[in-house]
Amino acid sequence: MSELIEQLRAALPADAVRTDPDVLRSYAADTAGFCPAGRPAALVLPRTVEQVQHVLRTAHARQVPVVPQGARTGLSGAANAVEGCLLLSLVRMDRILEIDPVDRIAVVEPGVVNARLSRAVAEHGLSYPPDPSSWETCTIGGNIGTGSGGLCCVKYGVTAEYVLGLDVVLADGRLLSTGRRTAKGVAGYDLTRLIVGSEGSLGIVVRAVLGLRAQPPRQLALAAEFPSAAAACDAVCRIMAAGHTPALLELMDRTTLRAVNEMTKMGLPETTEALLLAAFDTPDPVPELRAVEDLCTAAGASGVVPAADPAESELLLQARRAALTALEAVKGTSMIDDVCVPRSRLADMLEGTAEIAERYGLTIGVCAHAGDGNTHPTVCFDAADEDEARRARESFDAIMELGLRLGGTITGEHGVGLLKKEWLARELGEVSLELHRAVKAAFDPTGILNPGKLF
Amino acid sequence: MSELIEQLRAALPADAVRTDPDVLRSYAADTAGFCPAGRPAALVLPRTVEQVQHVLRTAHARQVPVVPQGARTGLSGAANAVEGCLLLSLVRMDRILEIDPVDRIAVVEPGVVNARLSRAVAEHGLSYPPDPSSWETCTIGGNIGTGSGGLCCVKYGVTAEYVLGLDVVLADGRLLSTGRRTAKGVAGYDLTRLIVGSEGSLGIVVRAVLGLRAQPPRQLALAAEFPSAAAACDAVCRIMAAGHTPALLELMDRTTLRAVNEMTKMGLPETTEALLLAAFDTPDPVPELRAVEDLCTAAGASGVVPAADPAESELLLQARRAALTALEAVKGTSMIDDVCVPRSRLADMLEGTAEIAERYGLTIGVCAHAGDGNTHPTVCFDAADEDEARRARESFDAIMELGLRLGGTITGEHGVGLLKKEWLARELGEVSLELHRAVKAAFDPTGILNPGKLF
Known part of the structure; x- marks a missing residue:
């Protein structure tokens, strides 16, 4: 254990690797009820893509589970600690890197709070529609992880429809870029959409290119x-x-x-x-x-x-x-x-x-x-x-x-996490579940990313 | 060869399994230039999901490649025959199964022509926006396979945004259902979007639930x-x-x-x-x-x-x-x-x-x-x-x-097929390409679905 901490600290500032039991306890769970949380080995709070890659490389080498977290406003236990895991909080990666009114995109880090982005783009006459109830505190990374919705969806759709491209740190620390900065693009499989809503089980989102809309009149x-x-x-x-x-x-x-x-x-x-x-x-x-x-x-x-x-x-x-x-x-x-x-x-x-x-x-x-x-x-x-x-x-x-x-789904916008994993299996059926497992194995063969969630 | 045909004919009507050289030649390629086409072993024209399953089971057992086709209006060679393949034309599966103005969805078979669907939903005051130039002849299945766009996209987006759920026959003949009939849903990985634009390399779309919009005023x-x-x-x-x-x-x-x-x-x-x-x-x-x-x-x-x-x-x-x-x-x-x-x-x-x-x-x-x-x-x-x-x-x-x-993509809406496969590798880079291969293997471990296309 202390070897793990030492290794993490080799490339992360001291205050970015926390092991104080009180801190760990306070980060161990999201907002869901009825969901158990394990005891994390440490909490890491990286500020850069390279630091996230170091965390993943270290965890991968030692086969330590990694649970990514945003603001922990989630309602399904997807961000709950599993026993002995690294809690990987992305809240310090909170820069808005770019807002472009001609291309109607924003490029952001995962820790940016939804409301902060919404207000920042509004200054350019633009709108980032997804508006979960927790928008004043939840992060874009968390929204992408769970596939959040909100009041706006009946006209403007869900988070997934605004994610054009992602930078993702894979289980072994490699960096994957998906998607594009352009309005359209069909080059290869839609790995962007595969990552959205995957609750940190396929990779760690470290950067997102988001599509924006023109700001509508007040309603x-x-x-x-x-x-x-x-x-x-x-x-x-x-x-x-x-x-x-x-x-x-x-x-x-x-x-x-x-x-x-x-x-x-x-x-x-x-x-x-x-x-x-x-x-x-x-x-x-x-x-x-x-x-x-x-x-x-x-x-x-x-x-x-x-x-x-x-x-x-x-x-x-x-x-x-x-x-x-x-x-x-x-x-x-x-x-x-x-x-x-x-x-x-x-x-x-x-x-x-x-x-x-x-x-x-x-x-x-x-x-x-x-x-x-x-x-x-x-x-x-x-x-x-x-x-x-x-x-x-x-x-x-x-x-x-x-x-x-009634022909519906067990989750419209909150995700599956721990809370609904048995129900996900019922909704998907065996063929789909088998493909889910195969896709998971394609991204994370040794299963260190948010294990035990989703399915 | 004749054993293959015999096996196909055991569960398909005689006119649904064609081997006449003239017919095979005329079906061997789509509309792309500079793309070679192999000689197919047969053309199959199923009318039902069960028939498609039979074709795939047969092909899988014998490890015969399968190339799915719509109207062959594609511009990248994705529908071109590979040597010794079964051409699987979906054009006879052309029923509009449902149009629901309250839920704003249509349920269709893959062979439905885009313009026919557009006109049918217009009668209900609805609109199916994706409008590729070939809309009078191209099929919804082909649109889904390539991720088609059109003139409408600047306001209404591309085909992918209108596909809510799919029934897909897998390489081994099993039937996968993805997605939903509801306006929203985040249950599990977004396999629906993974299939859209995958050019028949992950499975054969046999049914689609499409989202519709209210018909806008004339422009x-x-x-x-x-x-x-x-x-x-x-x-x-x-x-x-x-x-x-x-x-x-x-x-x-x-x-x-x-x-x-x-x-x-x-x-x-x-x-x-x-x-x-x-x-x-x-x-x-x-x-x-x-x-x-x-x-x-x-x-x-x-x-x-x-x-x-x-x-x-x-x-x-x-x-x-x-x-x-x-x-x-x-x-x-x-x-x-x-x-x-x-x-x-x-x-x-x-x-x-x-x-x-x-x-x-x-x-x-x-x-x-x-x-x-x-x-x-x-x-x-x-x-x-x-x-x-x-x-x-x-x-x-x-x-x-x-x-x-210029920070763009090699394909906005036509797809990769044969024409751009070297360029796809350049756009994606090695990490992404490796994941593409792993995802392909998760769906089609023996590689019988549209081999040699995309990557």
Whole structure:
């Protein structure tokens, strides 16, 4: 062990190799519940590509597992330590190397925080759309590792669609460049996309070329109240079938609304069974908002509140932003799921989740990126109550099973990590799983990169 | 040999296994120049997934190479026969299985022609954007194999962005399902994107779930004439830097314009050194077209012609659509390249291509998806003139070298096939190439799928 540390320190500054037990403990896990974390041998905090290569070469020579980490805001345990591993934190590699408004790209290191990049490109009239809830703290490297989404996806897609090229340190320390700086390119296999969402199991991202968009106008929103979740889901289907492409289309169920009211005293209508938020960021969003209002009314909305201006839109969105914290407050602990179904099955997903909540005697609030069919059923429980915690875990699994039954996926944007690895096997099936293992072996034959995650 | 045919016929109708030499010859190659084609052992034309599985099982057992084909409109030799292979044509698997306006997806077989799908989804108010020039004849399976683009890409991206999930018959006949039917999903490695653009070297696509968009309004275009290619490229940079996102942004150089004039008698201004076409498909494109007109003028445009309506826009685009045929007519044969550079280097790419034309004593016309930096330098030559043909091939290579030097890629949308395999190795470098080989081995350990293509 001390030999390992010595070897690491040969090419890394002293403060970049940490072994203090308190520090190791505090870095050992991400934000997921129900995921075990092992005891790391050390934490390394490199600042350069060469330092990352040294770490990997050292780990590879000694066959020590390496677990890469960003801000550890992940929700699946993908960044949790495995026993005796090196925790490889990329947070100190946080430079924005380039922003180019003509080529509409940014070149960044993995430790750049999402919000910092978003603000930096905004100064050039550009936008980096992916906006996970944790955007103020999560890193681009973490977003790439998990394939993050956010509210923007219904119009602007997920992280993967903005990653044009990567520099990746391989398991043995070699440097791989994938992809391109150009708008298009089909030279060879799409290794870039293979790395995105691979949760550090194929290589360590040390640099990314990201595609940017022109900054859209500020969005204008409306809120629509519905007497049932089914009616809100019907509105979602009508909106999408009519050819609208909102910049966001979010749903909150009654449980979520009550939790938000309780916490924020916003005074949302307590009788509402579901609230839909729709926003458009086109040059003139008013006609589309009016059409959406009519579609909501046709689907049975009991009331529609259009925002007068972007500031009022922001107020409407605050309830949505408060949802997870509010649900967490209900029973002290919450566990957020991430099941995505075809949007035509959204109503079935919500109905089924309500049944699961009843069956397990639990409070489960649902907020959803409804335009994508991506639901976040959030199980509220008292972690100190062993029986309730067990039921929480079981209900979580029942929700994934429901999602698969409805033609969906166990994860729309949070990833698999430790939390869902058994479920990934069920979703993929044996042929796909076998190919996953073969691809993993092609990149990391001795299996030192984030072992035991994903599959 | 006859044993192979017998075995194939055991599970395929008689007319689905062809061995007539004339038929084999006519299927032996795609549309690329300078690419050798071997003599196939047979042509198979399955209609079902099970038949494709039977073909692969048979080929795998006997270690016979398999070359998948769509409409053979490809431009890189990826669909060319290798000696003794089975040509596996997917054109009879041409059913559109599903179009769903709520989930905005289509489920199709690989032999569906691009234009047929585009028209079918338009009836539901939807759009399938990828629009390669060959869209009236090329198949979705071929588009997926090569990762096709088109005029739409500057706003709507390439084929890869519309492929959500695939059914793929593997080298040994097993069936792999990748991806999803949902708008989002990050369950496991992105095998879907790995298959897209892999030119049949990893598996045979037998079904695809495609993402669709709402149909945009009909586009309105303008044409701008420039006294130099550099000025036109400057306009492209100004347009993109100002935050515009045209639905297309196309450039034609003087050589192309003269060829089009010669063929079509359109009466384009012969003094123009470069013509830029820009179009917008927003609800109100007029303000953006005016802004683009001003930017073109500022970049030195000698004249700008805005279309009065979509019909006039269509007339403006006819010159662009005629470009390749017109260049082909110059000397009887043409060879189209596909180098994509960062759009900030577009002027350097055009200038360098003009120098190459002069150095090799050849006519090279350039049309470009300028908004993407994707140039199609087209070498015009007399194939009967051995020396000219040799110079044509050499100039083609010089163009790729130039593209790489400018930070570009050897292929923006046409693929690698046989034509560019040496160049792919140069673009990727040894580490990436080694991983490509390992990924190939993970999918096709015995190497029967489209051997000798790509790398």
